[in-house]
Amino acid sequence: MTVHGLFAAKSSAAAGLSSRPEIAIIGRGFSGIMMAIALMKSVRVSFHLTMYDPHPSISGGQALSSPQSTEILNSRVRDLSVAAGQPDDFNDWLCANGEFRAAVPAAIPGFQQIFVPKGIFSDYVHQRFSEALARRSDITVKFSHEPVHALRKLATGRFTLVRDGGTDESDVVVLATGFGVRSRNVEISDEERPVVRARRLVDPRHAVLLGSGIRVVNQLFQMRDGGYAGTITLLSRHGFLPQSHTRLSAAPSFPVDPMPSTLREIVRFVRKACADAEAKGQSWQSAMNGLRRRARSLWQALPAREKRQFNRHLRAIYDSHRNRLPAAVHARLQQELAEGRTVLRCGWAGRRVPEGLMVRWSGQPAEELLRADQVIDCRCSAPDMQAPLFQSLFVGGLAMPDELELGLAVSPTGEVLGSSGRTPNLFAIGPLGVGSLPDIDLVPEIVTQTYAAARLIAAGKRMALKAG
Numbered sequence: 001m002t003v004h005g006l007f008a009a010k011s012s013a014a015a016g017l018s019s020r021p022e023i024a025i026i027g028r029g030f031s032g033i034m035m036a037i038a039l040m041k042s043v044r045v046s047f048h049l050t051m052y053d054p055h056p057s058i059s060g061g062q063a064l065s066s067p068q069s070t071e072i073l074n075s076r077v078r079d080l081s082v083a084a085g086q087p088d089d090f091n092d093w094l095c096a097n098g099e100f101r102a103a104v105p106a107a108i109p110g111f112q113q114i115f116v117p118k119g120i121f122s123d124y125v126h127q128r129f130s131e132a133l134a135r136r137s138d139i140t141v142k143f144s145h146e147p148v149h150a151l152r153k154l155a156t157g158r159f160t161l162v163r164d165g166g167t168d169e170s171d172v173v174v175l176a177t178g179f180g181v182r183s184r185n186v187e188i189s190d191e192e193r194p195v196v197r198a199r200r201l202v203d204p205r206h207a208v209l210l211g212s213g214i215r216v217v218n219q220l221f222q223m224r225d226g227g228y229a230g231t232i233t234l235l236s237r238h239g240f241l242p243q244s245h246t247r248l249s250a251a252p253s254f255p256v257d258p259m260p261s262t263l264r265e266i267v268r269f270v271r272k273a274c275a276d277a278e279a280k281g282q283s284w285q286s287a288m289n290g291l292r293r294r295a296r297s298l299w300q301a302l303p304a305r306e307k308r309q310f311n312r313h314l315r316a317i318y319d320s321h322r323n324r325l326p327a328a329v330h331a332r333l334q335q336e337l338a339e340g341r342t343v344l345r346c347g348w349a350g351r352r353v354p355e356g357l358m359v360r361w362s363g364q365p366a367e368e369l370l371r372a373d374q375v376i377d378c379r380c381s382a383p384d385m386q387a388p389l390f391q392s393l394f395v396g397g398l399a400m401p402d403e404l405e406l407g408l409a410v411s412p413t414g415e416v417l418g419s420s421g422r423t424p425n426l427f428a429i430g431p432l433g434v435g436s437l438p439d440i441d442l443v444p445e446i447v448t449q450t451y452a453a454a455r456l457i458a459a460g461k462r463m464a465l466k467a468g
């Protein structure tokens with residue numbers, strides 16, 4: 001059964017039930033879909049759900065929809081369950097999938113340690129979504145294909161959502177807009193620019209990929225697998241490419257001693273924890289996995305000045321150690337670099353020009369032209385706090401930026417913090433909380449946050465029904 005078909009049937013069959021609480025989710029990426037699953041499993045009263053996103057149906061945002069669904073995810077199966085309290089759920093789903101078992105026969109005792117293509121994870125999430133919906137004949141779900149531009153709170157406590165074609169009202173709103181509405185990735189199309197077409201006749205091809213994270217690696221191999229034989233430059237400010245996962249299990253392990261309180265001492269502590277893990281026959285990766293469990297309290301205890309320092313000087317290194325590549329993918333990347341077909345360079349990307357890109361190389365005072373017939377932006381930017389939707393929240397005092405101004409100020413349970421504390425019935429899930437909560441852009445943290453938010457909504461709606 002497809003999710004889309006199920007939706008159509010469900011929506012029309014249950015239409016016209018107007019006394020139920022209304023919940024709006026803005027964004028149908030992984031965070032939005034995950035929030036819908038958590039709500040359907042946690043909120044026992046009937047409700048209307050509307051999911052807004054200009055992208056088609058349940059595209060799944062950047063994590064689940066991609067031209068290349070064969071890309072390997074960089075998390076192991078054991079870390080990708082979408083069922084609360086059931087860490088084996090994704091593994092069980094894979095075990096029950098005959099086709100997958102046939103393709104990957106070495107499943108003893110299961111698939112927990114392996115890495116799977118994005119398309120498989122996407123199928124799993126969509127199936128769990130469909131199943132959750134199929135069990136709830138008492139709720140209605142509507143898709144809107146319009147972006148939401150503004151949100152206001154009414155005197156009644158409800159929200160008005162302003163979209164292209166009009167307004168809607170809702171009792172609860174969940175912001176799940178992640179990295180924003182996606183724009184086209186290829187900034188300079190060589191088919192459109194005569195100067196580039198002319199140069200192609202004499203020059204070998206050269207593409208520049210901006211960024212140094214997982215997306216760059218995915219893009220690089222997508223191009224190579226598609227037959228691109230030219231040189232590829234990976235351009236980033238710091239030049240830290242993702243590290244490798246270990247072939248060991250890397251179960252989280254970290255010293256239980258109290259952590260120091262300054263950034264400098266914390267870095268020293270983490271380095272020692274990694275070295276000790278290696279000395280004990282474990283891996284630095286298991287220490288990093290252990291660190292993630294303590295990251296939230298560590299982050300909250302750091303003064304704003306040190307958080308800014310971390311962002312400026314250490315985040316790129318931290319990201320390269322937490323967002324790791326499966327060992328085989330990492331080896332392929334090293335091979336590319338060793339052969340010289342792909343080069344990694346540090347510098348600041350400036351404006352695009354028809355001949356390529358203006359770049360200020362690290363340590364150089366002035367920009368110079370980097371000739372390229374393609375420039376592809378693979379950087380993972382923070383959510384855009386200038387977007388009209390967020391500006392409307394700031395103006396209304398419903399939300400405020402976090403202290404680093406990377407995203408919204410949110411609680412671990414996803415409640416949005418405004419000028420007078422928590423804004424009742426307004427939630428922000430996933431990367432929107434990137435300045436408030438470490439690792440909130442990763443699947444396990446998003447899953448935990450959605451269930452926590454759903455429990456709060458469930459409690460609130462029960463009370464509302466009793467009162468009403």
Ligand SMILES: Cc1cc2nc3c(=O)[nH]c(=O)nc-3n(C[C@H](O)[C@H](O)[C@H](O)COP(=O)(O)OP(=O)(O)OC[C@H]3O[C@@H](n4cnc5c(N)ncnc54)[C@H](O)[C@@H]3O)c2cc1C
Pocket residue numbers: 026027028029030031032052053054055059060061062063064073074075146147148149176177178179180181182214215218389429430431432440441442443444
């Ligand atoms: C290629 C890739 C691989 C990844 N691999 C892993 C992994 O292996 N393990 C892991 O833990 N994490 C992984 N992640 C990270 C994690 O899954 C992401 O943080 C996740 O994609 C965030 O999802 P999201 O829904 O919050 O944001 P997005 O994917 O950015 O989706 C946001 C959605 O909101 C919509 N939207 C935006 N603004 C509006 C608006 N105003 N109105 C209506 N709709 C709007 C957008 O159109 C979009 O569809 C990966 C991410 C990517 C991109």
